[in-house]
Amino acid sequence: MNNHHGQSQQSSESKHDDDAALTDFLASLMEYTPTVPDELVEHYLGKSGFQCPDVRLTRLVAVATQKFVADIASDALQHCKARQASVVKDKRDKQQKDKRLILTMDDLSKALREYGVNVKHQEYFADSPSAGLDTASRDE
Amino acid sequence: MSDGGRENRREHEKSSGHRKSGVDNFARAIAKIAVAQVCETEGFQAFQQSALETFSDVAVRYIRDVGKTALLYTNLAGRTEVNVFDVIQGLEDLSMGLGFVGASDIDHCLVQSGVVRELLQYVGDSEELPFAYALPQLPIFRDRKQTPSFLQAGVEPPHEHIPSWLPPFPDIQDHVQLPMQENGAKDPQLVEVEHAKDDIKPEQQSSLSVQPLHSAGGLAGPPLVAERNAANLKEAAVTNPYLAAPLYFGEKEVSPAVLPTKLSSEAAVGDHVGQKQVMDGKISALEAFVPGIESIKSGLNDSDEGQMKVFPSQRPPVQFKIRIGKRSFNANPNSSFEHEDFVRLLLVVPFLCYSDTNVHEEFDDALGLLITSNVMLLGWIG
Numbered sequence: 001m002n003n004h005h006g007q008s009q010q011s012s013e014s015k016h017d018d019d020a021a022l023t024d025f026l027a028s029l030m031e032y033t034p035t036v037p038d039e040l041v042e043h044y045l046g047k048s049g050f051q052c053p054d055v056r057l058t059r060l061v062a063v064a065t066q067k068f069v070a071d072i073a074s075d076a077l078q079h080c081k082a083r084q085a086s087v088v089k090d091k092r093d094k095q096q097k098d099k100r101l102i103l104t105m106d107d108l109s110k111a112l113r114e115y116g117v118n119v120k121h122q123e124y125f126a127d128s129p130s131a132g133l134d135t136a137s138r139d140e
Numbered sequence: 141m142s143d144g145g146r147e148n149r150r151e152h153e154k155s156s157g158h159r160k161s162g163v164d165n166f167a168r169a170i171a172k173i174a175v176a177q178v179c180e181t182e183g184f185q186a187f188q189q190s191a192l193e194t195f196s197d198v199a200v201r202y203i204r205d206v207g208k209t210a211l212l213y214t215n216l217a218g219r220t221e222v223n224v225f226d227v228i229q230g231l232e233d234l235s236m237g238l239g240f241v242g243a244s245d246i247d248h249c250l251v252q253s254g255v256v257r258e259l260l261q262y263v264g265d266s267e268e269l270p271f272a273y274a275l276p277q278l279p280i281f282r283d284r285k286q287t288p289s290f291l292q293a294g295v296e297p298p299h300e301h302i303p304s305w306l307p308p309f310p311d312i313q314d315h316v317q318l319p320m321q322e323n324g325a326k327d328p329q330l331v332e333v334e335h336a337k338d339d340i341k342p343e344q345q346s347s348l349s350v351q352p353l354h355s356a357g358g359l360a361g362p363p364l365v366a367e368r369n370a371a372n373l374k375e376a377a378v379t380n381p382y383l384a385a386p387l388y389f390g391e392k393e394v395s396p397a398v399l400p401t402k403l404s405s406e407a408a409v410g411d412h413v414g415q416k417q418v419m420d421g422k423i424s425a426l427e428a429f430v431p432g433i434e435s436i437k438s439g440l441n442d443s444d445e446g447q448m449k450v451f452p453s454q455r456p457p458v459q460f461k462i463r464i465g466k467r468s469f470n471a472n473p474n475s476s477f478e479h480e481d482f483v484r485l486l487l488v489v490p491f492l493c494y495s496d497t498n499v500h501e502e503f504d505d506a507l508g509l510l511i512t513s514n515v516m517l518l519g520w521i522g
Contacts, residue, residue: 022224022251025260033268033270033271035174035178035181036171036203037170040167041203043167044167044207045204045206045207047204048208048211049207049211050207050210050222051220051221051222052222052223056224057222060227060259061206061207061227063262064259065206066174066178066262067258067262068199068202069179069195070178070182070266072198073179073182073195074182100185101185101186102184102186102187103186103188103191103192103195104187104188105190108195109194114238115238117198
């Protein structure tokens with residue numbers, strides 16, 4: 001067996017394969033429509049000085065952004081589920097109506113910390129004008 | 141209760157109406173929708189508003205950072221147009237914090253980057269979910285309604301030299317009402333300034349009175365262009381001090397500078413020492429010497445007396461004379477030197493020197509020197 005020769009051939013072949021895989025991937029991006037719209041990505045890339053007429057690159061950035069967001073969202077979802085599971089069982093019955101999975105700042109900041117983004121949750125930040133009021137006063 | 145002044149902010153945005161910020165608001169809203177869609181795919185059912193805003197901000201920042209890093213590598217390679225390897229390099233840089241397959245190999249080829257492989261996997265796994273709305277290309281320019289040209293409006297140009305592809309002139313009404321609106325919208329401060337000018341310069345009243353006349357004429361009918369220009373110029377001259385006609389000598393009345401009564405009366409007397417005493421409280425030490433000095437001078441009959449009568453225009457000299465004099469020469473009780481027996485210090489200071497503060501300070505210094513030299517002399521003699 002000519003091991004050395006085989007290895008180099010294999011590596012060159014794999015390089016060719018990777019090359020082809022990258023080209024295929026970029027080409028497949030033309031058919032794939034990411035959730036993050038091209039126009040948004042183009043707008044912000046243009047703001048940072050990035051100029052390229054190739055749509056595939058914009059799509060690549062869009063897909064990367066979508067993956068980034070999706071990863072953080074799934075992490076935050078795990079945090080959210082873990083938080084809800086940790087509530088004591090008798091209390092859980094009371095909070096049955098709040099069982100919905102809500103993206104909160106707590107979970108988000110925990111998830112973002114792993115990605116190198118430090119988000120400090122504002123303790124008394126009211127999300128909406130009616131956030132601080134209970135249902136009785138809201139009805140008035 | 142309000143949520144941290146958000147309502148105020150909205151009002152402010154409305155009032156400012158800046159187009160650029162409007163574009164960014166639009167882009168941010170789109171980013172929020174996109175992020176919310178991705179979160180929904182992941183399994184979230186609801187969101188806090190603040191969390192979604194933060195998250196969309198982070199996503200936007202990610203896009204911009206990818207762009208910036210890719211551009212950095214592009215410029216590093218001496219190019220201006222970004223290619224795929226710059227983007228991959230940028231993505232690798234940004235995912236360094238988490239790590240990816242093959243990140244430890246610094247010489248790895250970008251074609252087989254772990255980041256790209258992860259992306260490939262993600263694209264394969266996740267279902268395709270297009271953005272909820274159809275979007276126009278950013279930034280959005282609203283198509284402005286252009287004024288139709290003479291040709292499009294089907295109107296003949298008023299003069300031969302005006303080509304028909306030009307837009308028609310605005311209505312004459314607009315011209316006419318413009319100066320009046322300017323008058324109305326004038327800054328109240330400016331108006332105040334004008335009133336102040338009225339008080340100062342009554343001779344300009346006539347040019348000011350042109351304004352109401354002119355606006356009244358504008359209401360009645362279109363004045364001639366030349367007339368209006370002249371009126372505008374005059375108005376500009378009134379409001380703008382740099383455009384106003386120069387004043388000649390005697391045209392503007394300036395109140396003559398009047399000295400305070402005390403000063404003037406003393407100037408008439410010519411008592412400079414007294415003047416200085418009034419003007420400066422510091423002189424009180426000097427005050428004590430004056431009679432002594434005078435007595436000394438009268439007693440000695442020096443040539444300095446003649447010099448004293450000459451009022452030097454420049455800073456007067458300060459002269460000291462140290463001499464050993466007679467014992468019972470000085471009968472002045474005010475003099476601080478009267479108890480010194482051996483040394484008689486003759487101090488001859490032209491009176492004018494008191495009128496200068498600098499000299500006065502010098503005099504103070506000299507006084508200190510005088511006393512020290514006095515002591516030295518005492519030691520030398522004794």
